Amino acid sequence: MDIQYVDTYELTRAGQEIRGQAPIDQFERLIEDLPEQADTTVSWSIKGEMDAFGQRFLHVHVIAAPLLECQRCMKPLEWAVDSQNRLQVVNSEAALDVDDGTDVDPDDAIERILGSQRLDVLALVEDEIILSLPYVPKHDVCSLLSESLAEEPDADEVRPSPFAVLDQLKKN
Numbered sequence: 504m505d506i507q508y509v510d511t512y513e514l515t516r517a518g519q520e521i522r523g524q525a526p527i528d529q530f531e532r533l534i535e536d537l538p539e540q541a542d543t544t545v546s547w548s549i550k551g552e553m554d555a556f557g558q559r560f561l562h563v564h565v566i567a568a569p570l571l572e573c574q575r576c577m578k579p580l581e582w583a584v585d586s587q588n589r590l591q592v593v594n595s596e597a598a599l600d601v602d603d604g605t606d607v608d609p610d611d612a613i614e615r616i617l618g619s620q621r622l623d624v625l626a627l628v629e630d631e632i633i634l635s636l637p638y639v640p641k642h643d644v645c646s647l648l649s650e651s652l653a654e655e656p657d658a659d660e661v662r663p664s665p666f667a668v669l670d671q672l673k674k675n
Contacts, residue, residue: 507625511592511618514551515559522548523624527569530629538570538579547628559592559618565631576645584635592618 506523514521527534527543534540545567552560567584591613593599599615616627 507623508621509549509624510620511551511559511561511616511622512620514549515553515561515592515618516551518551518553520548520550521624522546525625525628527567529625530632533569533629533632538572540570541581543568545628545632547624547631549624549627560613561590561592561616563588563590563627563631565628565635567632569632569636571636571640573642573645574639575641578642578646580640580642582636582640584632586631586635588631589613591615594618 506521509521513519524544524546527540527545530545545565547566548562548564550562552562554560563586565584565586568581569584571580571582572578573580593615594617596617599617616622
């Protein structure tokens with residue numbers, strides 16, 4: 504099913520769920536500064552919900568595996584993304600920044616998006632992937648780093664300290 508746009512009001516009112524897949528190279532903002540991507544697919548689902556108070560929510564689930572560049576060894580790194588997010592749908596731009604008066608940790612606050620009769624689903628999915636990427640991607644253990652550690656000299660081959668000369672000057 505090829506879904507590009509969705510009515511967030513209808514989706515949340517009816518409690519509908521939509522699903523889809525798209526090739527990763529379709530997400531131009533995501534891949535513009537990344538290494539060449541493998542032929543992978545992004546899977547996503549969006550489910551609408553309306554609570555007893557009339558508040559509207561979208562549950563967004565995205566699974567992807569973009570290739571990033573490790574900032575230690577500069578080699579490709581596949582980054583597994585399995586993001587689940589709950590977004591509150593609001594009716595106006597003014598409601599996007601409204602403080603509800605509760606002392607909620609900013610990390611625990613529900614993100615808000617502006618409701619639309621024509622929400623670009625793939626742009627929302629792309630945003631979720633981008634927000635799930637690390638600022639500094641790196642392997643847990645880089646093969647290049649492991650090799651360089653293996654090549655370090657043994658204790659028998661220890662070089663003299665470059666500060667040994669200063670020690671000699673201090674004695675004079």
